[in-house]
Amino acid sequence: MTLPIVKRYLIAFENYKFAGLAAFVVALGISGGVGMILEAPPRPPYEARGILTYKNPPVLFSQTGQNIRQQGQQLTDRMLLQPRVIETVLNETMITPRDFRANARVQIRPGEGGQPGTIQVTFKDYNRDRSVEVVNVLMREMIEQSRLINTEQLRNIMDTIQDRMGPARAELREAQNTLEEYDRREGATLLAIESGSLPQSIISNRNHVEQLELRLDSINAQIASLEGRLGLNVDQAYVSQALTADPIIAQLRVQLYQIESQLEFLRKDFTDAHPLVADLIKQQQASEQQLQARASEVLGGHGVAAPLRQVDQIRVDSSLDPSRQQIAQNLINLQTQQETLLQEIATSREVGRRLEREYATIPNKQMEKMRLEQQVGYRQTLYDKMQAQLADAQAAEAETVSSLQVAQEAAAPDVEDPPPPPSLILVMAAGGFGGVIVGAVLIFALGILSGKFYTWEEIQGALKEREIPILGVVPNVLDDHADWDMPLLLHHNSRYLEPYEQVRSNLFSNGQKPPKVVLMTSTKGPEGKTLTAYNLAIASARAGKRTLIIEADLRSPSQVERMRLAIDSQDRWEPLRYYGDLNNCIRMVPDVENLYVIPSPGPLKQVTAVLESSEMRRLLKEVRHRFDVVIVDVPAWSDHNDALTLEPLTDGMVLVARPTCTMSAQMNQLADQLTETDEEQTGPKKYRPRLLGAIINGAELDLLPEDDGELIDIQSVDSLDRPALPRDYEPIPQLPSGARR
Template sequence: MVPPIVKRYLLAVNRYKWVIPASVVAGLSAGGIVAVQPDPPIDFLGEARLVANAPPITFSTIGSQVRQPVETFTKDTLLTPAVIEGVAKEVGIKPDRLEKAATIQIKGGGDPKDPNAAKAEIQLTYKDGDQKRVGDVMALLASRLIEQSRLNNSARLRAIISAIEQRLPSVRQDLAKAESILMRYDRTEGPQLFAAQDGNIIKSIASSQQQQQQLRLQLDGINAQINSIQRKLGLDPNQAYVSSALSADPIIASLRAQLQQIESQMTVLLKDLRPEHPQVVTLQKQQQAYEEEIRKRAAEVVGGNGQVTPFVANVRQDSNLDPARQQLANTLVNLKTQQESLQQQVASSLRSEQALRQQFSTIPNKQLERTRLEDQVKRQKSLYDQMQQKLVDAKAAEVEIVSSLGVAQAPSVAPASVKAPKSIPITLAVGAIVGLVAGAGVIFLLDMLEGTVYTDEDLREVIRQRDVAILGILPQVKSFIPGQSPILVKPNSPYAEYYERFRSNLRLTETKDLRVIMTISTIENEGKTVTAYNLAIASARAGKRTLLVEADLRSPSAAHQVNLTPDPDSQLEPLRYFGDISDCIRLAPDVENLYVVTSPGPQASAASLLESSELRRLLEDARGRFDLVILDSPPLSQCNDALLLEPLTDGMVLVTRPGVTQQSLLEEAIDQLTETANLRLLGAVVNGVEVQLPRAVEDALMNDAKEWLFTSSAPETVVMSDRN
């Protein structure tokens, strides 16, 4: 079985037969033009090979470092615009032509330590028709490329010198800044660091500890003396100070003597007198006055009006010390003063020791900080010295710069590959083959651009993509007798089984009770009328009372195909014709159970006739009297008559035909019929499909054709197929 794409292409070749000869003629013409063209002139190819130049003896380190390795070269770095323009000017050609004809290829290269690595080299070629110019160009290019390499190395060295000179002032400034920071640090923290290094801080701490020990020994002796005197006196140092001061004051001693005298008098008087006696009261007042004077004087002697120094509770008792006790009290006060002095000295020594220890604890951090600053100065100094050395080395390398390239193979010129002379027969054959292939491609392109669907496979695929059921594949009815109709009037037609299958598929649709259906098509010549007649004949022969209504009032009637003659009066008065149901419905003489309502012929007001009440009553009456009513309507692209008749039917059947149906119109019609809610599309049929009949059937058809030829003496046989 031929694949659909091949079948479609063969049909396209059959339609565009003229493309293949035209394309072959065009290919032969192009081949002839190429064959008569003169052979191109011989080109000459110049070659040269450059390799890495052996470095000379150098005294500078950077001189060998700036030499560019051969493997790092590119065409842009070698064939600079200056080189191309200079060579082109000397040989007298345009720079663009030289740039296109000259090629540079860098080969080899790898690890220089690997002995098996290929040595890097530059392959230089140039092609031209002038042999002398090729030699001149190659010689100039080789010398200019070597010079360009030297210039590149020199430029790299100058860039290094410039970079060092630009950075050197900032490095010098950083060095001066680091040295200044180290000097300031030495001025502030240097003495302590030097003292720590000499051991003076440790000695000072030890000396302070020794002094504290001596002071504590002295303090222990004084504390022992104070405790001993306190036990003897029964006074603490403060009380001893107060008592000693009061005992030494003559005024207090005088007041105390007078007070003792008054107390003595009061003691004598109280023996004979009562306490309320005026003399006793006077003495009491004098006693109180003297006591108050003693307290005042004691406050003056002690100092601070009794606020700073300890308050004296009993002045008479505290101020009454004998000379021995007064001497001990003075000694106790002096020892207390020495104790406080020694305590102050110990505290001061402790503070000094703590300060020294704190200072000593910071010495490691300060030493680390100074080491860091010193290292920073060393790094800056080292960097500055290296840059100075690099600068001197780079300036010394300026006189040692040479090219990185050297000539390994002198420029040579040889003819390029010579093409064999053209063969005219082979050239013409190639042109014909190319034309044939191009023609095949043009046919395929024209077929893709054309909107007609030519194969039944493609047509069925289009219908399936729109989710429409395919109710039948109807054959193309072949006839070897001229003028024979494709309508299957004879009962023994080999094509009848296809229409019987179509009728059965209609009965199996979702709408079970189908009484009135209508055949529609998108354009003319898709076989809509033949499909309607053959379906009606298949239904009638199945024992169903079948009515065929020719509802295409814009085309002539096809009733003569079943031996019916249209009523001549129907064209004059079509409404009366459709109104008289008994007269317009006629029985086909050659097919049992088949009735036909013939068309009155082309009508100017076809739409108004289809919407008339007479036609409506006719269809309503037919729905009750017949088992199946088939309406044949005009194409959808011609008018909307089918849409006017659709409400009177139970559904529509869309008829398509390969080679006639337009894909865009078909898709548009299906979308319109399926997307409108009140329109019922039952399915579609593919009409006019070529089918392979059995050998015996074809022989029978041929015998009928021979018998007809013998009886009618027809000059030729014609294969007919109605497309209405």
Template sequence: MTPPIVKRYLIALDQHKLIGLTSFSIIVAASAVVGMQPPPPTLYRATGVLAYNGPIAPFSTTTQTIQQQGKELTAEMLLAENVVKGAAARVKVDPKQIAKNVEVKLPKEDGPNVIQVVYVDNDEKRAAETVEALRQKMVEQSRAINSARLLEIIKSIEARLPKVKQELREAEQKLERYVRIEGPAILAAQDGTTLGGITGSEGQQRQIQMTLEGVDTQIRSIQNKLGLTPEQAYTSSALSADPIIGNLRSQIYQTETQLKILQGDLRSEHPQIIQLRQQLQAYEQLLSSRAAEVMGGNGVVAPLPSARIRQDSSLDPARQQLANTLVNLQTQRETLTQQLLASRKTEQQLRAEYVKIPNKQLEQARLQQQVALKQGLFDKMQAALVDARAAEAETVPSLSIAGSPTVLAGEGGSQGLPMTMLIGALVGVLVSGGLIFLLAMLDGTFYTVEEVRAALKNRDVPLLGELPFVTILDPQLGETPILLKQDSVYHEYYERFRSNLRRASEKPAKVLLLTSTIAVEGKTVSAYNLGIASACAGKRTLIIETDLRSPSSSKFLKVSPDPAASAEPLRYYAQLSECIRLVPDIENLYIIPTPGPVRNPAAILESSELRRLIEDARGRFDMVILDSPPLTRCNDALILEPYVDGMVLVTRPGFTQESILAEAIDQLSEDELPLLGAIINGVDKPIEVADVMPEEDETEIEQEEELESPTPAREKVPPQVIKR
């Protein structure tokens, strides 16, 4: 079997044979012109050697580095413009001629460690002088390169040193600020001061708590004896201790006594009774005023009632002492409570500070490490700068001249016309063949089945079938690729395609859409033949031509489209009984011819009439096949996608283009459309016929063989293999 690449090359050779023949003729003619040229003059080949200088004992490491780099010279460095011009000025030769005829051979891994300088000239003496001048300039060039490398090192260090120094200073300042702020806390944690403060605060709290409990016990005992709260005891003690209040109380008692004695003998309107009542009222006002002065408030606090003042100011000395003690204990309790709160706050602060100590220590260590790194880098750069400046006095060339140049004479003459033309013919065959192969590779069309199969596999698209090229002689229609005979030998391939469709998804696709990338890949032929194969299998099958931009092809099924359908396409699709046509020669096969070409085909495809037609057909038929326009022509196939269960992409060797196919598959994958797979149409396959066959069928197949012919852009299809 012929390999696919050979098939592709033979097709390209047939297409581009004129270009190949033209290139072959040009190369052979050029070789003939070269062969008729007179022989060139004798050339002299002068060779000089440059050796690498041996190692010396340098005082600086930079010198060692420069010496090692000096052994990495290239031909471009040695043949720099200044070297060629300097040598040309010395021997008085055009620099362009020297640059054209000079060659520098660097040492090989398994060869001697020398550099060869080769110069070709038609003058023996000038060749030797030019090589010598070139070697001297190359030695000077190696010294200049070493000096330039050393100067570059010094400039690089001097340019980076201020920045490194500034970074070191900033790191030191950052560490200093951190130590100044957080250092005391870290130091206190390290020497145990913080932990001791926490422990001491806890002990102080326990001591205060015990003292506070004792004070509370004393307060409760005195309250039980006095029957007064600390606030009441304070008021009673203050009022009882004031002599003015005591004097006013005694006068009030005397006035009340006199008033009670006189009320037994005198009436209430008696002047003396009235005077005593006024005195009593005045004493009570004075008592209230004096109590307000003793208790404070300056009139802001509401004055105490007179009865309450007389009662609160009646403590005897013993009870007054107990009241003072109760007030002192309450004051002591408040003081202890404040001390306890302050001690707890101090403890919480110490504990919070102690928890942060590890992070502060880590941060201090990190800052110290940064300072150490910056200091180390700064010290290394300073040492490198001193070492590089010391190396300036040790810079020497990396090369030295070894021996005198040798001059050898070359052979003159030419190959002769026959040999030159023979070589030109071989070169022409190679060039023309390579050019044809390059044109074949640049062509984006798939020419072989193997290429299409590999492209589908790389894109993870299942291959549902490989269908042969079909051409059948029909008395009325002439050559047609439609399988109207139910016993056609081609039915096997479409039956295999139909069975693969059933296995392409978990749920068999009932409404199927066939499309392609371009218009000549056999999409309509595949749709018709798939419908015929389904109908021959006993399935009620309907073919819907949804290409509303082109005329109907239903004449191949011997069905005539309705000529008035293009005027009112929506009415045409709304009447299902009128638009469905029975295919006369195939049982169970029906077709809805397209009314196209029509205006606004996209609007008709999106119409409710066509949607209802497809939904009704889904319920009436076992399989519905939609023949849609190519993807590169319009988006009609994508508009029909919501109505179908799956899509099949039709390809054909000789027509399908790689870039268009990849773009179409990527678009279907990105939009998550139900692509079931693809088929390859027009495949070069021999068709075998069963041994038992009627004579009239054999005659028809022989006619088919005679009428089959290859298309210009497709491989040649061999005749059918018929077994008698």
């Protein structure tokens, strides 16, 4: 038994053999062309090789020399292959820059286990002497380049130090000047705090203020005592003492006393209008005015008269006796001392506050001085370090040499002659074998990419994976002399009836309520849907069931002429009347008992209107009661929506699939639509077409031979005009004879 994958490949080979043949021819042609252009490889060039190693110079006395030596052992090929080196090599060896770039190699290998690293220099050339010369010159120039690199590093160090020393010297001088200026400005204060004189001054000032305050308290007590004894305050005592001491005021007081005495005497006898009394009153008034004016002059200061006072008050204030004048003078002197002490206390306190403020700024001034001294120290240290580094670099100038030395002189070993090229026959044989493999792979890939099922086993596996019931597997009933006709199994002894009988039994005898009206469809023609419908109807009629075939593919012509029935061409003009007359549209098949057919009046234009008409609904409802089995043949699912239109009027649909015709993607899409569960429906519940099962048509199966003819006698219908082939019909390619078993 042939494996399914082998069958699939043989069918794909029949379909795509020209593509495989083209791949084989292309591969063979390419191999032939390659074999013809193959030539003997040229003699390989000589490869000269030399080795450089890092050397340890003699004893170094400078740190800069040691650093340069360490850096000199970290070279790269880009540092060594400078334009100067390449130009010198090109000029001395007379090679082109292109040859140098293509054939020269410098490989730096680090050292292991404490050993110094190596630099391998190679050059390829067909001239052995020239390759050796190029390597030697290149190693010599690389050694010189290493020396130049070390020298340049030392020169850069010295230049950098010298460039930095000028600003460092200026910074050092600036820091020193700043420190000197600060010492001149704040040196005395810092010296005072260091010697302790400033704290002593603060303490002495505080003691002096305390003594002045004690003296002030004593004077305040004396002033209070004298004010109590005199009955006047200091200002009143001053006025009284001044007025009493003035002789003019004393004289005016005497005159007023005399005038008042005379007035008192005369008023006993005379009125104020008397000339003597009036004259005395005028003298009294004049004296009082003089007294006020003199008091104002005495009490005024700096040439400015004091405000006029009352005469009575002036006479009272100027009436001190000598003892009270002495007390008033003492009180005035004590006030003067009091004011002096207050001023001295205020001055001492201000001095104390200034000393305290100065003392409070001492830490900041000390810190500032320390900072300036540190800056000077830093600048001095940096400058000294630069001077030491410059001296070290100058000492390393005599120690700077190349970091490389020759470890192995250049040498070019002998080379072997290359093997001869393979023969043309061998190359073409390999190309032909490769072409066979490529062609086979291409055929298999095209077969996979076509998306078709090539064997009935593949269809069976896909249906089982989708959990679609398989009603049966029907063999291929086409023969060699009727490859364009639809072979109907009208013979009683046909060996092809048995598979259809099994399909009929599985379809109409399954379940408590077997289907009665079945709709036959397919994914996309030609799967042999119409052929399966007719042969299934014949098998049902042979089993004694009143069977009706409804040709519902109104877009294609009727196939009833193959069953010896004539077609009325007038029916297509009035299809609704045609389906409305049930007795007229149902035809009995003469060669098969119990088999009836409703021919299609097609092809029609308004197919949807006819299928959705009330006549069609009434027809399907009526035939359900008249016949045992009704098979409705509709167009393929992917071509039109006729199956969806008529399916609600039936008991379900049957899917017909066929190898080399059914596309896997289309069948999977149809199966997803028909087998969708209620849980997968996210929207409102919708009507879903019922899928009763699937029939695999055109399978390569072994059947028992028979003696008589099994197909319809083709010569019996030769007198009739052969109708056009159905829309879903296509000759099915046959498997090779070796695969049919």
